Amino acid sequence: MPPATATTAQAEPIVCPFTVVVDTREQHPWSFRRVSADARQDNRPLVVRTVRNALPTGDYSIEGLESQVTIERKSLADAYGTFGGGRDRWERELERMASFSFAAVVIEAGWPSILHYTPPHESASGRRFTGKMFYRSVIAWQQRHGNVHWWFCDTLDFAERTAFRMLERFWVDEIERQKAVKAEQIGA
Numbered sequence: 001m002p003p004a005t006a007t008t009a010q011a012e013p014i015v016c017p018f019t020v021v022v023d024t025r026e027q028h029p030w031s032f033r034r035v036s037a038d039a040r041q042d043n044r045p046l047v048v049r050t051v052r053n054a055l056p057t058g059d060y061s062i063e064g065l066e067s068q069v070t071i072e073r074k075s076l077a078d079a080y081g082t083f084g085g086g087r088d089r090w091e092r093e094l095e096r097m098a099s100f101s102f103a104a105v106v107i108e109a110g111w112p113s114i115l116h117y118t119p120p121h122e123s124a125s126g127r128r129f130t131g132k133m134f135y136r137s138v139i140a141w142q143q144r145h146g147n148v149h150w151w152f153c154d155t156l157d158f159a160e161r162t163a164f165r166m167l168e169r170f171w172v173d174e175i176e177r178q179k180a181v182k183a184e185q186i187g188a
Contacts, residue, residue, distance in 0.1 A: 016049065102149075109152065
């Protein structure tokens with residue numbers, strides 16, 4: 001077998017060290033196939049393992065850390081429907097998310113799209129949930145649930161990569177935290 005060339009080595013994928021948990025209710029889950037390793041690893045393709053499990057809160061988490069990290073994914077239409085028609089249920093969801101070490105809501109749309117979107121149906125209250133109502137609701141929820149982070153991503157691809165990077169950062173920090181605890185226990 002000939003030795004690997006730089007081109008061959010760059011193409012070799014890297015396996016992500018953690019598994020992403022996808023909620024069983026997620027109808028069209030992110031695959032994370034377009035995520036690549038960082039520059040230290042020559043931006044090689046990254047293989048992200050996923051498992052489907054029922055999550056009590058959110059749509060994505062990390063296996064073994066489901067009670068600590070959660071990401072809620074919303075398409076533009078889903079966000080309008082949830083925030084307008086399912087508001088009480090959504091506010092309970094935000095309260096649960098606020099109890100996590102890290103929680104985020106990732107909207108697959110930027111503010112210009114959000115503010116100019118016209119929902120196809122009226123809300124449960126009989127009135128149309130508008131961009132202005134969406135905007136003001138998000139401000140209120142951010143203030144009420146300050147540790148639930150909101151990300152507005154112009155494209156589905158950017159939303160998927162952003163969610164993965166948040167999970168990845170949480171995992172890296174958790175590994176470092178666990179190392180520090182072990183070192184402290186050994187030193188005690």
